[in-house]
Amino acid sequence: MSDVILEDSGVPVHLAATNNRKWAIGFTLSVIIIFAFYQYVYTSLPGEVQNFFRAWLPLTSLGEAMIFVLMALGLNIVVGYAGLLDLGYVAFWALGGYVAGWLMSGFFDSKTINFGGHPPVGLPNGIHINFWLVLIIGGMFTAVWGVIIGAPTLRLKSDYLALVTLGFGEIIPQFFVNGENVGGLNLTNGTQGITPIDDITVFGHAFGVFDLQWKFLIYSALAGLMIILSLRLRDGRLGRAWLAIREDELAASMMGVPLMRTKLSSYAVGATAGGVGGVAFATLINGVFAERFNFAISIIILAMVVLGGMGNVWGVMIGAVILSWINSTGLVQFGNVVNGALGTNINFPSFNFLIFGLLLVMMMLFRREGFIPEARTRVIMHETTDHQGAH
Amino acid sequence: MTTDTGRLSTPVMLDVNNISVAYGAITAVKGLTLNVREGEIVTLIGSNGAGKSTTLRTISGLLKPKSGEISFKGEIISGTPGHEIVAKGICQSPEGRRIFSRMTVEENLEMGAFLRNDHAEIKADMDRVLELFPRLQERIHQKAGTMSGGEQQMLAVGRALMGQPKLLILDEPSMGLAPVLVDLIFETIEKIRSQGTTILLVEQNALAALRIADYAYVLESGNLKLEGPAKELANDQAIVNAYLGG
Numbered sequence: 296m297s298d299v300i301l302e303d304s305g306v307p308v309h310l311a312a313t314n315n316r317k318w319a320i321g322f323t324l325s326v327i328i329i330f331a332f333y334q335y336v337y338t339s340l341p342g343e344v345q346n347f348f349r350a351w352l353p354l355t356s357l358g359e360a361m362i363f364v365l366m367a368l369g370l371n372i373v374v375g376y377a378g379l380l381d382l383g384y385v386a387f388w389a390l391g392g393y394v395a396g397w398l399m400s401g402f403f404d405s406k407t408i409n410f411g412g413h414p415p416v417g418l419p420n421g422i423h424i425n426f427w428l429v430l431i432i433g434g435m436f437t438a439v440w441g442v443i444i445g446a447p448t449l450r451l452k453s454d455y456l457a458l459v460t461l462g463f464g465e466i467i468p469q470f471f472v473n474g475e476n477v478g479g480l481n482l483t484n485g486t487q488g489i490t491p492i493d494d495i496t497v498f499g500h501a502f503g504v505f506d507l508q509w510k511f512l513i514y515s516a517l518a519g520l521m522i523i524l525s526l527r528l529r530d531g532r533l534g535r536a537w538l539a540i541r542e543d544e545l546a547a548s549m550m551g552v553p554l555m556r557t558k559l560s561s562y563a564v565g566a567t568a569g570g571v572g573g574v575a576f577a578t579l580i581n582g583v584f585a586e587r588f589n590f591a592i593s594i595i596i597l598a599m600v601v602l603g604g605m606g607n608v609w610g611v612m613i614g615a616v617i618l619s620w621i622n623s624t625g626l627v628q629f630g631n632v633v634n635g636a637l638g639t640n641i642n643f644p645s646f647n648f649l650i651f652g653l654l655l656v657m658m659m660l661f662r663r664e665g666f667i668p669e670a671r672t673r674v675i676m677h678e679t680t681d682h683q684g685a686h
Numbered sequence: 687m688t689t690d691t692g693r694l695s696t697p698v699m700l701d702v703n704n705i706s707v708a709y710g711a712i713t714a715v716k717g718l719t720l721n722v723r724e725g726e727i728v729t730l731i732g733s734n735g736a737g738k739s740t741t742l743r744t745i746s747g748l749l750k751p752k753s754g755e756i757s758f759k760g761e762i763i764s765g766t767p768g769h770e771i772v773a774k775g776i777c778q779s780p781e782g783r784r785i786f787s788r789m790t791v792e793e794n795l796e797m798g799a800f801l802r803n804d805h806a807e808i809k810a811d812m813d814r815v816l817e818l819f820p821r822l823q824e825r826i827h828q829k830a831g832t833m834s835g836g837e838q839q840m841l842a843v844g845r846a847l848m849g850q851p852k853l854l855i856l857d858e859p860s861m862g863l864a865p866v867l868v869d870l871i872f873e874t875i876e877k878i879r880s881q882g883t884t885i886l887l888v889e890q891n892a893l894a895a896l897r898i899a900d901y902a903y904v905l906e907s908g909n910l911k912l913e914g915p916a917k918e919l920a921n922d923q924a925i926v927n928a929y930l931g932g
Contacts, residue, residue: 549780
C-alpha cells in the first residue's frame with residue numbers, strides 16, 4: 296500500500312510536468328482542429344451535416360465554453376486553491392461586462408472617443424476603445440472591486456464568507472438592472488442593456504458578429520493564458536501560501552503567511568479572470584444584458600469547479616466545457632430529440648437546475664474529489680478505501 | 687552556568703509582563719508574568735483550561751492581550767500581527783499538530799521556511815531536521831495526512847524548526863502519542879536546545895516536561911500558581927500531588 300502512495304506522490308514535479316504537457320497539447324490541438332474545421336471544411340459540407348453541427352456544436356456555444364473555462368479557472372483560484380467559498384462570482388462577470396459596455400459601444404453617445412477601437416460604420420459616437428485594452432482595463436477594474444468586496448468580508452470564516460459573497464452577487468447585478476438613473480445619469484440602460492458592442496480587432500482585422508470561428512480562437516487563447524497563469528501560480532510561492540491557507544489557516548499564519556493579504560490576492564486574481572471573461576462575453580453576444588447576470592451563473596461556475604475537481608486546472612477546464620455545453624446547447628438539443636421521438640412537449644432547459652443540482656448531489660455522494668481530482672486530494676480521500684483504484 | 691534560581695544567567699529573550707487575555711467577556715489569562723532566557727528550556731504547565739494555549743497564542747500574535755505587554759529581545763511585540771512575529775524569530779508548533787495534510791512532508795517543511803529566501807541554508811536546515819527525525823526522511827514524498835500521529839508530530843516540530851527560530855514554542859508535543867514516542871520527542875527537544883535554540887514548552891505531561899526543563903511556571907485557571915527551577919518542582923512531593931497530577 297505504501298508503494299502505491301509513493302508512486303502517486305513521489306517525484307510529483309516530474310510527473311506533473313509530463314501530465315501538464317499532455318493536457319496542454321490536447322487543448323491546443325482541439326482548439327486548432329475546431330477552428331480549422333469551421334474555417335475550411337464546414338462550408339463545403341452537405342447541408343444536413345452543416346445543420347447537425349449548427350445544432351449540436353454551434354460556434355457560439357464553443358466560444359462561450361472557452362469564456363467559461365477562463366472564469367471557472369478564476370473561481371478555482373479562490374475556491375480550489377485558497378479554499379474560500381465564493382457564491383457571488385457572477386458580480387465580477389457583470390462588472391467586466393459593463394466595462395465593455397461602457398468602453399466599446401455607442402452607449403455614451405454625447406462623447407466621441409476612439410482609441411484603437413472599431414465603431415460600427417457611420418456611428419462614431421460613444422467611447423470606442425480597443426478590445427485588448429478594454430480586457431486589461433476590465434480585469435483591473437474588477438480586481439479593484441475584488442479587493443473592495445474582499446477586504447471587509449475575508450475576515451469572516453467559511454459559512455459567513457459564503458453568505459456575504461452571496462449578498463454581493465445579488466447586489467451588483469441588481470444595481471445594473473436598476474442603473475438607468477444614477478443621480479440623473481443613465482449608467483446601465485436598465486433591463487434593455489447595452490448593445491451593440493464593437494468588433495474585436497487583431498492587427499487591423501476586425502472580427503464582428505459573424506466571425507465566430509475567429510472569436511472562438513481569441514477566447515481559446517484567453518482561456519489558454521489563464522491555464523498557464525493558473526499552473527504557474529499554483530507552483531509558485533503565492534500558490535503554496537494559498538494552499539497552506541486552504542489546509543489550515545492558523546497553521547499557515549504560524550508559518551508567517553500574511554492571511555489577509557494572501558486571501559485578498561486570491562480574490563483579486565479570481566476577480567480579474569471574471570472581469571476579463573465579462574468583457575469577452577460581451578463581445579460574444581454583442582451586448583450586455585443585466586438579467587443574464589443572475590445567481591444561477593454563480594452556481595453554474597461553482598459547479599464547473601466542483602465537478603471538474605477543485606484545484607485541478609485540467610479538471611476544472613473539462614468541467615467548464617461540459618457544463619457550459621450542456622447549459623447552452625446540450626439540454627435544448629437533447630430535449631428536441633426526446634420530444635421528437637416521444638411526441639411530448641417537455642421544456643428541457645427549464646430543468647437545468649434540477650439536473651445541475653442532482654449532478655452536484657451525486658458527485659458529493661460518489662466522487663467528492665471531482666472528475667479529474669487534484670493529485671493531493673486523491674490520495675487523502677482514498678487513503679483507506681481504494682488505493683489501487685487511484686492512479 | 688546555572689545560578690541557585692535554576693536559571694541561566696543569559697539575557698532575557700522573551701518577557702511576558704503582566705498580561706491579561708480575554709475571549710469576549712471571559713478572561714482566560716489574568717496578570718501573567720513570565721520570562722524565557724536565551725538558551726533555556728522553560729515549561730509552562732497546568733491542567734486543561736489553565737490558559738496555556740491562550741498564552742502561547744498571545745505570544746505568537748494570534749490574540750492580543752487586553753492589558754500588559756510582551757517583548758522579545760527588548761522589542762515590544764504584543765499587537766504585532768502573527769506573520770511578523772514569525773519573521774522576528776518566534777516559531778510555534780501548534781497544539782494538535784495542524785500539519786498541512788494534503789501537502790507532502792517535504793512541502794510541509796518548505797512551508798516552515800516560507801519567510802526565508804536563502805535557498806542553500808534552507809536546504810541545510812532541511813537536512814538538519816531530517817537528521818533529527820530520520821523517520822521523516824523515509825516519508826519525504828508522502829502526503830503528510832497519511833502519516834501516523836507520532837510522525838505528524840515530528841513533522842510539526844520539524845516544520846517549526848525550518849523557520850530558523852530563535853525561540854521555538856512547542857504546544858503539547860506529546861499529546862496522544864505512545865510512550866515510546868513521547869520519550870523520543872522529549873529527547874529530540876533536548877537535542878534541539880543543545881544545538882542553540884531556546885524553547886518554551888507547554889505540556890500536560892508535567893513530569894516529563896520538568897525532567898528536561900530548566901525553569902517552570904505552573905498555571906491554574908488563568909493565574910500563575912507557582913514558579914521555580916524545574917528540578918525543585920519535580921522533587922517537591924506536595925507540589926507534584928497538588929498541581930502536577932503526579
